[in-house]
Amino acid sequence: xxxxxxxxVAIFLITYVGIGMEKINRTVVAGAGAVALMMFxxxxxxxxxxxxxxxxxxxLLFGMFTLIVVLSEAxxxxxxxxxxxxxxxxxxxxxxxVFPFVTAFLSAFMDxxxxxxxxxxxxxxLARLLRFDPIPVVVAEVCLANIGGASTLVGDPxxxxxxxxxxFSFNDFVIHNGPTAVIASLAAVAVAYWDSRKGLVLSTDLDxxxxxxxxxxxxxxxxxxxxxGLIAFGVAVFFLVIHNWxxxxxxxxxxxxxxxxxxxxxxxxxxxxxxxAILRKIDYEVLLFFIGLFVVVxxxxxxxxxxxxxxxxxxxxxxxxxxxxxxxxxxxxxxxxIVDNVPFxxxxxxxxxxxxxxxxxxxxxxxVWAVSLGTDIGxxxxxxxxSANVVAYTSMEKKGVRIGWxxxxxxxxxxxxxxxxxxxxxxxxxxxxxxx
Amino acid sequence: xxxxxxxxxxxxxxxxxxxxxRLLKGRRVDGVVLHVLPEVDERLEHYERLHETELKQIEKxxxxxxxxxxxxxxxxxxxxxxxxxxxxxxxxxxxxxxxxKEIRKERYSLVVxxxxxxxxxxxLFLGSxxxxxxxxxxxxxxxxxxxxxx
Numbered sequence: 170x171x172x173x174x175x176x177x178v179a180i181f182l183i184t185y186v187g188i189g190m191e192k193i194n195r196t197v198v199a200g201a202g203a204v205a206l207m208m209f210x211x212x213x214x215x216x217x218x219x220x221x222x223x224x225x226x227x228x229l230l231f232g233m234f235t236l237i238v239v240l241s242e243a244x245x246x247x248x249x250x251x252x253x254x255x256x257x258x259x260x261x262x263x264x265x266x267v268f269p270f271v272t273a274f275l276s277a278f279m280d281x282x283x284x285x286x287x288x289x290x291x292x293x294x295l296a297r298l299l300r301f302d303p304i305p306v307v308v309a310e311v312c313l314a315n316i317g318g319a320s321t322l323v324g325d326p327x328x329x330x331x332x333x334x335x336x337f338s339f340n341d342f343v344i345h346n347g348p349t350a351v352i353a354s355l356a357a358v359a360v361a362y363w364d365s366r367k368g369l370v371l372s373t374d375l376d377x378x379x380x381x382x383x384x385x386x387x388x389x390x391x392x393x394x395x396x397x398g399l400i401a402f403g404v405a406v407f408f409l410v411i412h413n414w415x416x417x418x419x420x421x422x423x424x425x426x427x428x429x430x431x432x433x434x435x436x437x438x439x440x441x442x443x444x445x446a447i448l449r450k451i452d453y454e455v456l457l458f459f460i461g462l463f464v465v466v467x468x469x470x471x472x473x474x475x476x477x478x479x480x481x482x483x484x485x486x487x488x489x490x491x492x493x494x495x496x497x498x499x500x501x502x503x504x505x506x507i508v509d510n511v512p513f514x515x516x517x518x519x520x521x522x523x524x525x526x527x528x529x530x531x532x533x534x535x536x537v538w539a540v541s542l543g544t545d546i547g548x549x550x551x552x553x554x555x556s557a558n559v560v561a562y563t564s565m566e567k568k569g570v571r572i573g574w575x576x577x578x579x580x581x582x583x584x585x586x587x588x589x590x591x592x593x594x595x596x597x598x599x600x601x602x603x604x605x
Numbered sequence: 606x607x608x609x610x611x612x613x614x615x616x617x618x619x620x621x622x623x624x625x626x627r628l629l630k631g632r633r634v635d636g637v638v639l640h641v642l643p644e645v646d647e648r649l650e651h652y653e654r655l656h657e658t659e660l661k662q663i664e665k666x667x668x669x670x671x672x673x674x675x676x677x678x679x680x681x682x683x684x685x686x687x688x689x690x691x692x693x694x695x696x697x698x699x700x701x702x703x704x705x706k707e708i709r710k711e712r713y714s715l716v717v718x719x720x721x722x723x724x725x726x727x728x729l730f731l732g733s734x735x736x737x738x739x740x741x742x743x744x745x746x747x748x749x750x751x752x753x754x755x
Contacts, residue, residue: 194647241659247666286652290660294667383666390662450655556648563646569613571733 170477176209177468181516184465189508191553196454199461199512206468221467222460225333225426230456232429233323236402237283238450239436242443243395246287247388249275254295259380261301261370266362268292269309273317273354277324278406281314281557288314289561293568298379300372303565304572305365308580311561312357312549316588319545320350322425323409325555326459327514327544331537333425334518339409345538345605349595353546356591357584364583394443401432408432459511466515475516479523487529494531494596497521497539502547502589506554510544517544535596535605542592549585552577606714607635610684610691611704614640614676617719621749622680625717626687628747636691638680639707640673641700701737708742716742720750 170178184202188195206212212221240246253271257263268288275284289307296303318325322332322339332342389395408428415423437444469475486493497517504513517540525533548555552562552574565572599605610625612618653660664670671679677693684691696703708716720735739746 238655241656244659244662247659247663251666282652283656286649286656287659287663290663294663298667379668387666388659388662390658446658452652452655454651559646559648560652563649567643567646567649569615569643 170474171472173209173211174472174474174477177206177211177472178474180205180209180211181465181469181474184462185508185512188512194454195509196458196461199458199465201461203461203464206464211468212464212471216471217464217467221470222463223330223334225424226329226463227456227459228426228430229323229329229333229428230326230459231451232405232426232431232433233280234451234455235433235436235447236398236405236429237279238447239394239398239440240279240402241283241287242447242450243391243398244389245395245398246275246284247291248385248395250288250291250295251383251385251388254291255383255385259295259299261296261299262366264292264295264299264301265306265309265366265369266358268306269313269358269361270354272310273313273350276314276317276557277320277350278402279323281318281325281555282560285311285314285557285561286564289564290568293565293570298383300374301370302365302368303570304576305361305369305580307561307565308572308577309358309361309365309584311555311558312361312581312584312588313354314557315549315555316350316354316357316546319353319542320347321409323429325510325541325545327510328541330511330514331518331541335522335533335537337534337537338413338425339428340413341534342541345534345599346541349538349542349592352595353588353591356587360584360587361580365580391443394440397436397439401436404432405429462512462515466512466519469516470519475519476523479520480527482520483524483527483530490531491597491600494535494539494600495593497536498543498589498593498596501540501543502550502585505544505547506550510548510555514540514544531600532605535599538599538605539596542596543589546585546588546592549581549588550578551581606632607712608637608689609704609707609711609713609716610636610638610680611700611716611718612638612640612676612680613700614671614679615719617721617749618680619683621717621719621747622683624749625747626684626689629689630687634689636684636689637707637711637713638677638684638691638693639704640677640680640693640695641703642673642695642697644698701734701741704734704738705741708738708744713744715745715747717747717749720748 180202184198187193187198207214253267254264257267272284272288288310292306293303320343322328322342328342405428408423409425412423412425412428415421437447440447521533521536521540524530552558562572610622612622673695681691681693718735718738735748739748
């Protein structure tokens with residue numbers, strides 16, 4: 170290992186540990202890592218910006234964030250949750266089963282952090298009125314949000330990175346990860362429900378008056394924005410589904426990042442006085458975090474550290490496809506449960522790209538599905554495994570509902586393990602059928 | 606006598622205050638009302654700031670919660686009705702740890718608190734704060750019990 174490789178590896182490890190420790194803001198840590206690489210002459214600023222920052226990922230995330238801010242400003246999430254609760258006749262058992270599926274569905278198309286910020290809050294409020302224990306419901310919602318996020322390109326940041334960097338589309342993710350995610354979701358909810366159904370209802374003395382006043386329409390702040398946001402979101406999903414076909418058939422460059430960017434920009438143009446407020450609420454910090462990480466991992470790629478790791482793994486698992494894929498899935502899952510899954514997914518995107526094409530190594534696509542399922546679902550295991558977990562956990566703590574690491578893990582690990590076993594079986598079946 | 610009254614704004618802590626006030630009525634009490642705020646998480650605050658419009662709308666829909674000052678002022682009012690004059694203190698962190706720190710810092714003769722507070726919503730941890738305080742505090746504790754109120 171030469172000096173520049175050692176420096177790049179050291180900076181990556183310090184950044185990774187720094188992000189995991191959460192003592193300093195993670196965006197600042199990633200930015201410091203990127204600047205350190207430039208200070209040591211591993212990368213130039215121009216090289217970092219033009220070669221290693223993956224602007225397609227940043228663009229797609231910007232578009233999706235804009236659409237989510239518009240929906241949030243309009244009151245979409247509260248409307249959705251209250252409408253579902255009303256249709257379920259405010260039955261705590263039905264809420265326990267259905268709410269996690271709603272978070273899974275929403276997280277398949279939206280940022281799961283925002284979904285969980287609102288669903289944790291709304292589940293707490295409903296639990297207060299309906300006298301049920303919100304903790305098992307919120308933990309199940311987080312688990313399903315992360316599993317649902319595995320099913321599409323835009324469901325979870327690791328998928329955006331893996332898909333866009335390695336050339337897999339929205340439809341590829343839906344076809345290959347979708348069925349596994351659906352089966353894993355059903356099994357995870359069944360396990361969670363079986364585990365916690367007994368202590369769920371705390372009292373049958375309900376606050377009927379408060380419930381009768383809770384009309385879902387009362388949650389909508391701006392109907393025009395609500396309609397515009399939903400239409401724009403529908404257009405983004407439609408574009409994501411058809412963009413490959415449009416590109417190949419009509420030679421129109423409707424790329425994946427443009428799918429959400431076009432309706433997002435249209436909303437900003439048509440937003441009038443609301444545009445300023447929408448722009449202020451876009452999560453630029455996460456975008457900067459991604460940019461910093463792209464540079465830090467770019468340092469590893471440039472100095473050959475990733476190629477060396479890829480060669481090592483490829484040699485170790487030569488011709489043992491299922492063992493390699495299972496290791497990728499479970500290693501991704503365990504790593505994601507311990508530290509932030511974004512730097513992990515970013516590094517793995519380079520590792521599996523460098524492994525693909527070597528003799529005795531499975532196709533790139535099936536390695537992408539294994540890493541993606543492991544990274545997305547593994548994050549469930551601890552309160553810090555994914556940003557959605559952190560937000561749901563701390564939001565409940567702030568409201569005075571203490572979960573604790575022990576209870577979180579006791580509730581989250583069984584459905585997570587079941588979902589991971591199903592994912593592993595799904596990968597084995599795909600390998601046997603050569604369907605990847 | 607120096608008495609520490611703990612409140613988290615829950616119906617149970619109100620009951621504890623009322624019971625404490627009834628028992629101590631007519632006595633010379635140097636009282637302190639303590640409210641412990643939860644630790645602030647930077648990432649949650651960041652997302653709450655980004656989505657404050659809809660969160661405020663939800664708050665409006667479900668009824669606005671009492672602010673810190675309102676919780677403490679209401680507690681002081683309950684005690685004042687029994688002729689007990691109090692000062693207020695606000696701490697941030699884990700409730701049990703902060704109550705114990707306050708007890709160790711000042712020379713209290715008695716601590717009054719509910720058997721479970723807001724966290725009583727969670728059956729598993731029912732009374733975790735009162736349990737920890739009564740186990741570890743070096744002074745007398747009045748733990749007021751009542752049926753599940755949340």
